[in-house]
Amino acid sequence: MNKASYSRYCTSCSHSKFDPYRGVICGLVNDYPDFKEDCDKLSIDRPALEKIYDEKLSGYGFSKHGRTKTVIDSNYSCTVIPFKPVEESLPVKPSANSVQIGKSKIIFLFYLLVPILILLFTLPMFFIAPLEPLIVIIDLFMIIALTVIVYEYKDKSNSLNINAKGILYKKAIVPWHSILGAVLRESRQHNKAELILITASKADIIIDLVGLEGVPFRLEYAIIFHQARARIKAILSK
Incomplete structure (x- = not known):
């Protein structure tokens, strides 16, 4: 103890x-x-x-x-x-x-869905214009957001x-x-x-x-x- x-x-x-x-x-x-x-x-x-x-x-x-x-x-x-x-x-x-x-799976999936949809929308733009600063910043931010969301859900x-x-x-x-x-x-x-x-x-x-x-x-x-x-x-x- x-x-x-x-x-x-x-x-x-x-x-x-x-x-x-x-x-x-x-x-x-x-x-x-x-x-x-x-x-x-x-x-x-x-x-x-x-x-x-x-x-x-x-x-x-x-x-x-x-x-x-x-x-x-x-x-x-x-x-x-x-x-x-x-x-x-x-x-x-x-x-x-x-x-x-524990933490709600429905809320977790909802929070997870938002950055995934943004990534799906911006990733094609990244390949078209790979050096566009705004697209790079948005994608990096969404990847960080996904990591934080998963970490928070796994934290018991x-x-x-x-x-x-x-x-x-x-x-x-x-x-x-x-x-x-x-x-x-x-x-x-x-x-x-x-x-x-x-x-x-x-x-x-x-x-x-x-x-x-x-x-x-x-x-x-x-x-x-x-x-x-x-x-x-x-x-x-x-």
């Missing part, structure tokens, strides 16, 4: 504390934890976390008794994804039936993998026991869509969903389903 994974794993533990120079550390050893997958000393103070969750929800416009409602203002609509918190860390591996939410850093362990984002897992709640925030006016993972740390994890395939509905049901699976596993493991 890297530092980001440790931070996300330990943020809801009552033993964790924040160091201004090192970030989230373990208060038991006053250093970074050294476990590989799961910590047997994890201690979750659920009432304290509930208080943090209520305070953070109010920051997104929700009241304590309106968690499952959608809040709409002039800029954003926010919807709480309803689930009950998992009480402990689960020593499970990401399952084979996890949900992978913004994709999500939702499984029984938690949510894998930017190569670090956010385990279910660290997620106090989740909010979908959308703005059609500004073409924005975000998944906000509410945690016990000062800053929540905000995931940009623009360009990802099958959101928000596929994302919402995937989170509810796999979080429920994790909660059942936690009950059965006792």
Whole structure:
């Protein structure tokens, strides 16, 4: 596990504390934890976390008794994804039936089509007038644009993998026991869509969903389903 994974794993533990120079550390050893997958000393103070969750929800416009409602203002609509918190860390591996939410193939093909059509239109001109500066510049720009588009599509850093362990984002897992709640925030006016993972740390994890395939509905049901699976596993493991 890297530092980001440790931070996300330990943020809801009552033993964790924040160091201004090192970030989230373990208060038991006053250093970074050294476990590989799961910590047997994890201690979750659920009432304290509930208080943090209520305070953070109010920051997104929700009241304590309106968690499952959608809040709409002039800029954003926010919807709480309803689930009950998992009480402990689960020593499970990401399952084979996890949900992978990646970049939209349709949007990728659309962006790909534009420079290809321009190239098909300008390449014959290049052979007719090979030294025409404008044609050379346009063709080079389109080739660079194609390279960037393919590279961005192949880059999986913004994709999500939702499984029984938690949510894998930017190569670090956010385990279910660290997620106090989740909010979908959308703005059609500004073409924005975000998944906000509410945690016990000062800053929540905000995931940009623009360009990802099958959101928000596929994302919402995937989170509810796999979080429920994790909660059942936690009950059965006792």
